Amino acid sequence: MTTGKTRLLGVLGYPIEHSLSPLLASYAIASLGLDAAYLAFPVTAGRARAALAALRELNFIGANVTMPLKEEVIELLDEVSPEALRLRSVNTIVNRNGALHGYSTDGEGLVLALRGLCGVEPSGLLVAVIGTGSASRAVAASLAAAGARVSIHGRNAARVRAAATLTGTEEGSGPRIAEAALVVNATSVGMAGGPDPEGIPVDLGLLHPGQHLYDLVYNPVETPLIKAARSKGLSVHDGRSMLAGQAARAFSLFFGREPPLDGMLAAISPVA
Numbered sequence: 308m309t310t311g312k313t314r315l316l317g318v319l320g321y322p323i324e325h326s327l328s329p330l331l332a333s334y335a336i337a338s339l340g341l342d343a344a345y346l347a348f349p350v351t352a353g354r355a356r357a358a359l360a361a362l363r364e365l366n367f368i369g370a371n372v373t374m375p376l377k378e379e380v381i382e383l384l385d386e387v388s389p390e391a392l393r394l395r396s397v398n399t400i401v402n403r404n405g406a407l408h409g410y411s412t413d414g415e416g417l418v419l420a421l422r423g424l425c426g427v428e429p430s431g432l433l434v435a436v437i438g439t440g441s442a443s444r445a446v447a448a449s450l451a452a453a454g455a456r457v458s459i460h461g462r463n464a465a466r467v468r469a470a471a472t473l474t475g476t477e478e479g480s481g482p483r484i485a486e487a488a489l490v491v492n493a494t495s496v497g498m499a500g501g502p503d504p505e506g507i508p509v510d511l512g513l514l515h516p517g518q519h520l521y522d523l524v525y526n527p528v529e530t531p532l533i534k535a536a537r538s539k540g541l542s543v544h545d546g547r548s549m550l551a552g553q554a555a556r557a558f559s560l561f562f563g564r565e566p567p568l569d570g571m572l573a574a575i576s577p578v579a
Contacts, residue, residue: 309342309344310342312342313342313343313344314342314343314344314366314367314368315343315344315345315346315365315367315368316332316343316344316345316346316367316368316369316370316371316561317329317345317346317347317348317367317370317371318345318346318347318348318370318371318372318373319348319350319355319358319370319371319372319373319376320349320350320372320373320374320375320376321349321350321351321352321374321375322349322500323347323348323349323350323373324347324349325499325500325526326347326373327525327547327550327575328345328347328371328373328550328554329345329346329347330574330575331550331551331554331571331574331575332345332554332558333345333574334566334570334571334574335554335555335558335566335567335571338566338567338570339562339564339566341562343368348370350376351375352375352376352379353379355376355379355380355383356383358376359380359383359384359400359407362400362402362407363402363405363407366402367402368401368402368561368562369399369400369401369402369557369560369561370399370400371398371399371400371554371557372397372398372399372400373398374495377396377397377398377441378395378396378397378441380397380400380409381395381397381409383407384397384400384407384408384409385406385407385408386406386407386408386409387408387409387410388408388409388410388411390410390411390448391409391410391411393448393473394411394414394441394444394445394448394473394474395441395444395473396411396413396441396442396444396445397409397410397411398410398411398412398413398445398553398557399411399412399556399557399560399561401560401561410557410560411445412553412554412556412557412560413441413442413445413446413449413549413553414445414446414447414448414449414450414452415449415552415553415556416549416550416551416552416553416554416555416556417446417449417450417491417521417523417549417552417553418449418450418453418552419552419553419555419556419568420544420548420549420551420552421489421521421544421548423552423568423569424548424551424552424568424569424572425519425521425544425548427489427519427544429450429453429454429455429489430453430454430455431454431455431456432455432456432487432488432489433455433456433458433483433486433487433488433489434450434455434456434457434458434487434488434489434490434491435457435458435460435479435483435484435487435489435490435491436450436457436458436459436460436476436479436491436493437460437461437484437490437491437492437493437494437508437509438459438460438461438492438493438494438508439459439461439463439466439467439469439470440493440494442493442523443459443461443470443493443494444470444473444474446491446493446523447459447470447471447474447476447493448473448474448475448476450491451474451475451476455489456477457474457476457477458471458476458477458478458479458480458483458484458487459471459474459476459477459478459479460479460480460483460484460509461479464478467479481510481513484509484510484513484514485513485514485515487518488517488518488519489518489519489520489521490509490514490518490519490520490521490541491521491522491523492508492509492520492521492522492523492524492530492532493523494508495524496508496524496532497522497524497527497530497531497532497533498524498526498530499526499527500526505531506531507531507532507535508532509532511535511536511539514535514536514539514541515539515540515541516539516540516541517540517541518541518542519541519542519543519544520532520533520536520541520542520543520544521543521544521546521549522543522544522545522546523546523549524545524546525545525546525547525549525550528545528547529545530545533545547572547575547576548572550575551568551571551572551575552568554571555568555571
């Protein structure tokens, strides 16, 4: 129930109607008894400046940011964490007395999900990350910081090299995927409504039983890649747990309190 003192948060991006972030945040807000409300706001590329001005003017607690705004907002913020600045990716904005501070919780969210929800400890693992965009850079850097040996893979050699240099990881090759204990799809391939909803972003011949496959895509829950990997005997994990993990980290930045991670995942599982 809202009151005259209720403050707002939200998620900015486009398209945004499919977002599960309002469900996650609303569960966390209710579980801790906070007077706040979280909504989804469609903001297209090139409109970030106006959206951030509204956050200030309406005294939002903060906002999450998704495609296509994760890089666009960087130059518009008052302060950006060193990690988010290095990765050129912001997914969380906190409003502190009118000053907007940007953070990246995507990579931390995946590590939190792997450890707390998937039963996978990344320390010491060989990990192959597919993709070179902002999500790929964030998860590669956080997995490396957690003690994994990470290689980055993509179709554009220059982008792979740039992403590997930026994250302090390795440039990938086919054998690295086959050797990896954990393969992470950090592309939009397989996403409903995306440019390649039926695609598979990795050579299936490189996958085999004994590996873990994590797909950051969560809509649909069972992507073509997850279906194929499951049929080959891999242990598969969909993107809902990372979504919950990054939301939990963002929530702690918004409110200084840790929400129940397992409850947040349960809140989105029936509808995803």
